[in-house]
Amino acid sequence: MSTFRSVVLGDDGVRLLDQRRLPHEIVYRVYADPDAMAGAIRDMVVRGAPAIGAAAAYALAHAARTMDAAALIAAARVLAAARPTAVNLAWAIDRMVRRLELDGPGGLGDEADHIAAEDVATNLAIAEHGQALVPDGATVIHHCNTGSLATIDYGTALGILRVAHERGKRIHVFLDETRPRLQGAALSAWELAQLGVPHTVIVDGASGLVMSRRAITCCLVGCDRVAANGDVANKIGTYNLALVARAHGVPFYVAAPRSTIDLATARGADIEIEERSPDEVTQLGGIAIAPAGTPVFNPAFDVTPAELVTAIITEHGVLRPPFGPALARLGG
């Protein structure tokens, strides 16, 4: 088990490990009402599709101690709008609203605990199914952060690598730094260092050179939403990595809890891509790295078409193309 939790329910509110401060310091912040939590999700105090779903659920569970049902429904709407691309957020909030309708505010603590516990179980199942794809001696390229910080524990793609390491496989992980927010350099490198998993950080543009000069076993990433046809929305840069992998014949695997599968979205082009502040690109730690006022396009996610995905690793097993029928059988 990891020594940190990114989302914890306390008596005074939901405690979030502030991921904007890592790796420099470990700071927890308490969010006592859903509006504040929506702000924390927008500002990326907590990020990662499963983690923001659980954080929103816990925010509603805490609010249920004092709010009535009507107020909770309104709060749920605010939380659902905090970030648009990851479907887990809407999925977790839907579950909370259904439970509210069934059992009233008193059921929400239990439902949030279930969402969190299921996340850990889901990740362990994904990790189990993923072992067949990560043999002893594997060298893997990973994008963004998909570890304990992005979930309740273990993580999705990084969870597979953590379990591989725990079972004594000798693996090496190249971590894309993942501009603009550097989740790979700041968060994944921090997690893998704590776990003792050998790793090397590279800039996002170096994956092609790495694949041309090293034998890479596979690329392994998480996702924020899987469309019904198998198109995958994930952190910006994922699509470029998938194209580079295809050019080198390197398998490209996506770890996806069922909660990220969105059968209501036919294909990737239908997924709303969140655009974030230019400041994420032009400033770092408050320091300007581009001329003042430089125009910026800062999409937070991109879409990797299903044809570039070798397999989707879910808690129910490893899906292979054609993904449409396999995803439909799983349900969304």
Place this chain on the structure above:
Amino acid sequence: MSTFRSVVLGDDGVRLLDQRRLPHEIVYRVYADPDAMAGAIRDMVVRGAPAIGAAAAYALAHAARTMDAAALIAAARVLAAARPTAVNLAWAIDRMVRRLELDGPGGLGDEADHIAAEDVATNLAIAEHGQALVPDGATVIHHCNTGSLATIDYGTALGILRVAHERGKRIHVFLDETRPRLQGAALSAWELAQLGVPHTVIVDGASGLVMSRRAITCCLVGCDRVAANGDVANKIGTYNLALVARAHGVPFYVAAPRSTIDLATARGADIEIEERSPDEVTQLGGIAIAPAGTPVFNPAFDVTPAELVTAIITEHGVLRPPFGPALARLGG
């Protein structure tokens, strides 16, 4: 003409515009001896294949005022070793050494002036030949910095875009920020802002999304070395961009002065790829962005195979595949 020069010979030494300080401040530093200039090239006070060639030539020209031929030959060796990948550096130093052998130290000022003047003429010729590839209304993706800062004036790839703009073509340039050193965000954005060329900065991982959602006319990059078969060494991330361009059917153009063509190198795999300090990746403006001690692989360049290059734009015309015979005709 631009309002700044990155390399200027003065009475007290060679003045370099410190590119590490841009876009924050315009600071010139004076380098009075070749060892100091070699350090400035290594530390990237000046960068860009043509600019470092001219800077080294001027350092020898200045040294020739006080050094004898034997000392100048030794200084030339130190300068040539400052950075290994760009061939212009070795090319410029070879020219200076040949002139030294012919005319003694007294000829070096003239030779350095010739190298600098030829660079401007070369860039204007490249810009002229490149116009056919950048029509009115073009939207172009550019990587790294290839402008006045990377040369004596105008630049190579950015020179083409500058001339297109000067001729009234309505163009828009997406600038890869170009991690780790951010030459796109810090330098190219600064140059294009001064010139009034419309531009938008993106992270390197966003080029795929941009190509999937926008009509992109072409990618246009410079290079540090062209092998005899047309393989191109350029700033890390160029190869990934070329793969993304191929997947989208976007033409990929390389602007290459003849001085970057190295017929003595058969193919890209034979080009030495400089590895630079992990600090370039793990720190920004002195701030750590990864855990202390994080292992890093930081190659400064990558190799784009000739098969991904649509055309090579030289001062003698636009070369099309197969590049081997076309490059051989040009000489190197």
